[in-house]
């Protein structure tokens with residue numbers, strides 16, 4: 001099956017004798033005991049099974065586990081590691097997961113934040129107790145590109161696991177498991193959900209290792225699982241994912257080209273631009289560049305805020321991946337410990353007409 005077919009057909013489990021075309025929502029928290037029965041919805045539910053099935057196939061994995069948020073999915077990975085593990089994580093990454101490593105797992109694990117584009121720095125960071133390299137490419141919010149194959153090579157030499165946050169690329173444009181990673185993580189709140197109305201997360205594995213069984217244990221016993229309704233909504237959203245992603249990519253390419261070199265723009269960060277330092281690597285591991293870009297506005301934070309206030313079609317809000325365009329000044333959201341440039345705007349390019357989006361920016365810059 002090709003990806004469009006997987007998206008539509010892999011996430012359906014029909015047991016009803018009326019044979020509905022669409023899988024119903026099973027709200028029951030418990031199931032009558034019988035041979036092979038599900039037991040209890042925290043442990044499993046037909047809608048979650050269907051969701052996990054489509055997620056595993058979309059990423060070319062062997063199994064998937066769905067969580068109630070992207071953060072809960074990431075947290076399960078760190079909880080499944082033995083205490084005292086050392087983790088190598090990117091110097092630019094989603095701030096909420098960085099916060100977990102710095103504040104929640106303080107005293108349990110230790111983390112080195114490294115520029116993953118610098119292979120020598122990664123090798124130098126490996127310690128006796130290193131167990132995991134956490135990758136995020138493209139990264140949030142600087143759209144940094146990491147060479148997944150190169151990191152996998154280093155990891156293999158040292159017996160380390162590689163987990164990749166694939167939220168920005170989505171399985172439509174990048175499949176880290178095919179490039180040798182062991183685990184993929186998604187915030188399904190973003191492009192997979194696609195309509196800014198579901199919070200969710202997922203992990204997908206290559207092979208069912210003991211470590212994967214531990215992650216399953218954290219999922220079942222920890223209980224940060226999505227509701228049957230959220231699983232239903234997400235499988236519904238995923239059906240259109242490949243088509244939506246093409247639209248996000250096309251619109252972001254056009255908007256990035258317009259912003260790149262605009263007299264009021266200091267710099268554009270988008271891996272689809274040839275002047276992006278990660279362009280060649282991105283091209284080698286992604287089949288599209290997705291729908292998020294960042295730009296630095298000339299004139300500092302105040303000018304950046306003014307641009308936001310003048311835009312008509314870009315809602316001033318956090319998050320990304322929905323059909324509607326969103327914009328935010330990232331440093332303001334990340335708070336006082338943010339390392340993001342104060343004049344950096346992160347844009348989630350939606351599925352409106354690209355000419356309207358470009359015109360909106362033209363007018364906001366006036």
Ligand SMILES: *Cc1c(COP(=O)(O)O)cnc(C)c1O
Pocket residue numbers: 069070071072094096097136140165167168186187188189190199200201
């Ligand atoms: C949003 C996001 C997360 C966290 O996901 P939630 O669903 O908000 O918990 C993790 N990684 C990336 C890259 C994200 O954009």
